[in-house]
Amino acid sequence: MLDIKNLHVTVAGKEILRGLNLRVDAGQVHAIMGPNGSGKSTLSYVLAGRAGYEITEGSMTYNGENLAALPPEQRAAKGVFLAMQYPVEIPGVTTMMFLKSALNAQRRGRGESEMDAIGILKTVRKKAAALNISEDMLKRALNVGFSGGEKKRLEILQMSLFEPKLAILDETDSGLDIDALRLVAEGVNSLRAPERAMLVITHYQRLLDYIVPDRIHVLANGRIVAEGGKELALELEAKGYEQIVKDAA
Amino acid sequence: MSSAALETKETVAGLGEKYKYGFVTDIEMERAPKGLSEDTVRYISAKKGEQEWMLEWRLAAFRRWLSMKEPNWARVRYPAIDYQNAYYYAAPKNTPLKQSLDEVDPKLLETYKKLGIPLHEQMALAGVAVDAVFDSVSVATTFKEKLNEAGVIFCPMSEAIRDYPELVKKYLGSVVPVTDNFFATLNSAVFSDGTFVYVPKGVRCPMELSTYFRINASETGQFERTIIVADEGSYVSYLEGCTAPKRDENQLHAAVVELVALDNAEIKYSTVQNWYPGDENGLGGIYNFVTKRGDCRGVRSKISWTQVETGSAITWKYPSCILRGDESVGEFYSIAIANNFQQADTGTKMIHLGKNTRSRIIAKGISAGKAQNTYRGLVSVYGKAENARNFTQCDSLLIGRDCGAHTVPYIESRNPSARIEHEATTSKIAEDQLFYCLQRGIAQEEAVALIVNGFCKEVLQQLPMEFAVEAQKLVGISLEGSVG
Ligand SMILES: Nc1ncnc2c1ncn2[C@@H]1O[C@H](COP(=O)(O)OP(=O)(O)OP(=O)(O)O)[C@@H](O)[C@H]1O
Ligand SMILES: [Mg+2]
Numbered sequence: 001m002l003d004i005k006n007l008h009v010t011v012a013g014k015e016i017l018r019g020l021n022l023r024v025d026a027g028q029v030h031a032i033m034g035p036n037g038s039g040k041s042t043l044s045y046v047l048a049g050r051a052g053y054e055i056t057e058g059s060m061t062y063n064g065e066n067l068a069a070l071p072p073e074q075r076a077a078k079g080v081f082l083a084m085q086y087p088v089e090i091p092g093v094t095t096m097m098f099l100k101s102a103l104n105a106q107r108r109g110r111g112e113s114e115m116d117a118i119g120i121l122k123t124v125r126k127k128a129a130a131l132n133i134s135e136d137m138l139k140r141a142l143n144v145g146f147s148g149g150e151k152k153r154l155e156i157l158q159m160s161l162f163e164p165k166l167a168i169l170d171e172t173d174s175g176l177d178i179d180a181l182r183l184v185a186e187g188v189n190s191l192r193a194p195e196r197a198m199l200v201i202t203h204y205q206r207l208l209d210y211i212v213p214d215r216i217h218v219l220a221n222g223r224i225v226a227e228g229g230k231e232l233a234l235e236l237e238a239k240g241y242e243q244i245v246k247d248a249a
Numbered sequence: 250m251s252s253a254a255l256e257t258k259e260t261v262a263g264l265g266e267k268y269k270y271g272f273v274t275d276i277e278m279e280r281a282p283k284g285l286s287e288d289t290v291r292y293i294s295a296k297k298g299e300q301e302w303m304l305e306w307r308l309a310a311f312r313r314w315l316s317m318k319e320p321n322w323a324r325v326r327y328p329a330i331d332y333q334n335a336y337y338y339a340a341p342k343n344t345p346l347k348q349s350l351d352e353v354d355p356k357l358l359e360t361y362k363k364l365g366i367p368l369h370e371q372m373a374l375a376g377v378a379v380d381a382v383f384d385s386v387s388v389a390t391t392f393k394e395k396l397n398e399a400g401v402i403f404c405p406m407s408e409a410i411r412d413y414p415e416l417v418k419k420y421l422g423s424v425v426p427v428t429d430n431f432f433a434t435l436n437s438a439v440f441s442d443g444t445f446v447y448v449p450k451g452v453r454c455p456m457e458l459s460t461y462f463r464i465n466a467s468e469t470g471q472f473e474r475t476i477i478v479a480d481e482g483s484y485v486s487y488l489e490g491c492t493a494p495k496r497d498e499n500q501l502h503a504a505v506v507e508l509v510a511l512d513n514a515e516i517k518y519s520t521v522q523n524w525y526p527g528d529e530n531g532l533g534g535i536y537n538f539v540t541k542r543g544d545c546r547g548v549r550s551k552i553s554w555t556q557v558e559t560g561s562a563i564t565w566k567y568p569s570c571i572l573r574g575d576e577s578v579g580e581f582y583s584i585a586i587a588n589n590f591q592q593a594d595t596g597t598k599m600i601h602l603g604k605n606t607r608s609r610i611i612a613k614g615i616s617a618g619k620a621q622n623t624y625r626g627l628v629s630v631y632g633k634a635e636n637a638r639n640f641t642q643c644d645s646l647l648i649g650r651d652c653g654a655h656t657v658p659y660i661e662s663r664n665p666s667a668r669i670e671h672e673a674t675t676s677k678i679a680e681d682q683l684f685y686c687l688q689r690g691i692a693q694e695e696a697v698a699l700i701v702n703g704f705c706k707e708v709l710q711q712l713p714m715e716f717a718v719e720a721q722k723l724v725g726i727s728l729e730g731s732v733g
Binding site for chain 1: 679680681682684685686687688689690691692693695699700702703704705706707
């Protein structure tokens with residue numbers, strides 16, 4: 001589904017990703033771990049198509065298509081979803097309004113008919129309840145004054161509403177309390193499906209107890225330096241990144 | 250929003266242009282001779298069949314105007330206006346005031362339909378009465394009978410001068426004096442129509458009232474006069490909308506609006522101003538020089554101005570409140586959008602004269618392209634205005650690098666018990682906000698419309714329901730092509 005080869009990415013004149021290789025097949029969940037500043041968020045942004053992230057070498061193929069050639073909104077319509085590490089506030093735009101606009105924009109992007117307001121409202125309510133997101137939050141301006149955990153839960157709500165093909169979760173677990181973590185993990189697990197792939201970026205082994213990954217990659221200095229099964233997370237926890245990076249070198 | 254924004258985008262795309270009201274109605278017109286002189290004033294007055302007192306009033310204004318100078322303190326630049334090179338009166342031929350809509354020229358009905366304002370009552374927006382002003386004259390007024398039953402007078406100004414001279418004499422020029430300013434004095438001399446509203450004591454006007462101003466004729470200025478009087482304990486909500494054809498020339502629109510609220514009365518006045526703004530290169534567009542003022546004459550009276558200013562090449566406009574009655578309240582909610590080469594200098598004046606008077610100002614300015622957008626406001630507290638309160642919030646949003654936003658607040662307080670709060674912010678549409686929308690599948694133009702509508706929300710909420718959706722769409726359209 002996703003095939004990244006020798007990816008080099010420059011941000012503000014500085015090379016952040018330096019020859020990254022990564023392959024995720026449909027139906028799989030992969031985790032990416034790595035020290036602060038290693039380029040995890042950069043990878044997620046470049047996959048989503050954020051302006052200012054320049055690919056200087058290498059390729060990203062998504063379902064056989066050159067991802068880099070698509071504008072970000074078309075990537076979204078084609079099923080690329082990024083739950084952001086720092087969700088953005090949009091004053092004056094209610095959460096419900098935003099969800100409705102986004103869902104229908106994606107549907108139009110795929111040539112599907114729009115969903116009516118009542119249909120969307122019903123779906124959103126049901127999914128919101130499962131994530132313990134209140135009606136009140138849906139009426140408030142998008143992410144404005146939301147707590148860190150509420151913002152993260154709202155990202156997961158969007159994921160479950162849009163039903164993406166490739167979901168990238170950038171530190172969705174940071175800032176969540178234990179109960180919320182479980183809710184989020186349940187949300188993610190319920191979306192696991194043979195036609196869907198997920199890339200979960202995290203610093204904590206704890207999340208991987210709930211969302212058991214098929215594969216773990218360690219990203220350091222803009223490259224994947226180590227890979228393994230779910231036991232790699234425990235090893236990381238025990239030894240720390242420094243040792244793993246050294247071992248790999 | 251999503252579907253509204255899309256729908257507008259499609260409509261606009263379908264027309265192949267951004268300003269969808271740019272068409273011209275081909276109809277036979279009657280005009281005053283070009284230029285401005287006492288004869289022009291006499292011509293207009295005669296056309297209206299006015300009595301001597303009205304003509305004298307106009308002539309006095311004209312003589313006064315000759316000695317006045319065009320104001321130059323606003324942050325707007327434009328070539329000198331040649332007042333002799335324009336027409337001051339243009340009316341569709343054979344359209345004296347109609348008794349029934351069936352008598353109105355079908356071309357005019359068609360024009361308003363195209364503008365989205367059906368005049369036939371059975372098709373009209375439920376609960377909204379409309380006065381349609383086409384160039385210099387009112388061509389139709391709907392729901393007059395229903396309003397008459399409630400005792401509400403809602404009619405063209407020229408009809409009011411004829412049928413209710415005592416009321417007109419009492420209020421005309423009582424809020425905006427003949428000598429007020431260059432453009433108001435010009436208007437006093439040559440105003441040709443407009444709307445007159447009187448709501449009697451204790452009456453809550455049973456429907457929204459509105460006037461749709463349309464400039465159609467070329468080289469012609471529009472000068473209308475609107476008076477709204479809310480007698481004791483009454484309430485009225487009024488809305489005006491404005492559009493004009495696309496032309497290379499600049500046309501002058503100089504209106505005067507006077508509001509009077511007596512004891513415990515409330516007037517809510519909303520404007521959706523969408524005059525032709527000129528093209529992407531700054532060619533053409535309306536010069537909108539307007540004087541609007543409300544007098545909270547009675548105790549506990551309230552006047553609330555809401556404006557959505559998206560059109561015009563130049564906007565020069567300061568809807569104000571004179572808070573004369575004790576405990577009276579003045580409000581000003583404004584959205585001013587300037588794109589391409591538009592220049593907007595707009596704001597308000599809150600003049601606190603009475604005790605315990607309160608005012609509230611929420612102004613949202615959006616600049617894009619090469620536009621300049623200025624908020625200019627005055628809060629003045631007089632010596633006797635014990636415990637006056639004002640809250641002002643001015644927010645500017647910049648889109649792109651070549652535009653400008655300016656805030657010019659003046660505060661004068663002659664009473665130490667006054668409490669005046671002023672907050673101002675300037676922001677840009679942040680890259681991360683845009684990216685967030687794009688990532689969720691919302692394309693650039695819709696994203697900008699969404700974010701800007703969010704920015705303006707507090708003001709949009711003030712509009713009557715029937716017009717809020719329309720205004721939201723307009724906000725999106727006005728900013729098309731402003732990013733990327
Ligand atoms: N706009 C930018 N200008 C300059 N440097 C940048 C910019 N964006 C990112 N970087 C740098 O790129 C490097 C990688 O950042 P990135 O956010 O991808 O790290 P990360 O692995 O997600 O870290 P964390 O675990 O802290 O979230 C950092 O050194 C960061 O400072
Ligand atoms: Mg990160």
